[in-house]
Amino acid sequence: MSGKQFESTTLEAQHTRTKPPPMFKVLLLNDDFTPMEFVVTVLERFFGKTREQATNIMLKVHNEGAGVCGVYTLDVAQTKVDQVTACARENQHPLQCVMEEQ
Numbered sequence: 393m394s395g396k397q398f399e400s401t402t403l404e405a406q407h408t409r410t411k412p413p414p415m416f417k418v419l420l421l422n423d424d425f426t427p428m429e430f431v432v433t434v435l436e437r438f439f440g441k442t443r444e445q446a447t448n449i450m451l452k453v454h455n456e457g458a459g460v461c462g463v464y465t466l467d468v469a470q471t472k473v474d475q476v477t478a479c480a481r482e483n484q485h486p487l488q489c490v491m492e493e494q
Contacts, residue, residue, distance in 0.1 A: 414493055416469035418461045420453045420476070421488040428454065430485055435461060438475050463494060 418439075420431060428450055435446035439461045452459035464472065469491040476489035 413465050415463050416466055416491040416493055417463050418469050418472050418489065418491050419458045420449070420461060421490060422453050422457045423486050423488065426480070426485040426487040430480075430483065431487065434476055434479060434487070438472055438479070461489075 420434070431450040431453060432443070432446040435441040435449055436443065439446075441449065441461075449459040449461060461472070463469075473489045473491050476487070480487035480489070
């Protein structure tokens with residue numbers, strides 16, 4: 393053996409934590425003209441809610457002025473808002489769908 397000393401090198405794993413993306417609540421807003429059944433249909437079609445879930449959210453919108461349809465990443469939330477708004481306009485309803493950061 394030669395007289396050289398071997399240094400022990402320890403590599404420490406660096407854990408980089410990726411910050412989760414911001415999440416957005418998609419809400420329906422109450423109005424005096426959009427039929428309740430249309431709101432239920434929108435919730436079933438665009439948010440995958442069961443009839444019971446959709447009815448409960450619709451009643452919350454009706455009684456409290458707004459109801460949360462779901463929480464999504466920015467792109468998904470914006471797509472849902474656009475889809476619901478387009479569907480409401482096609483059916484000549486003033487239903488408003490908005491999103492807000494959680």
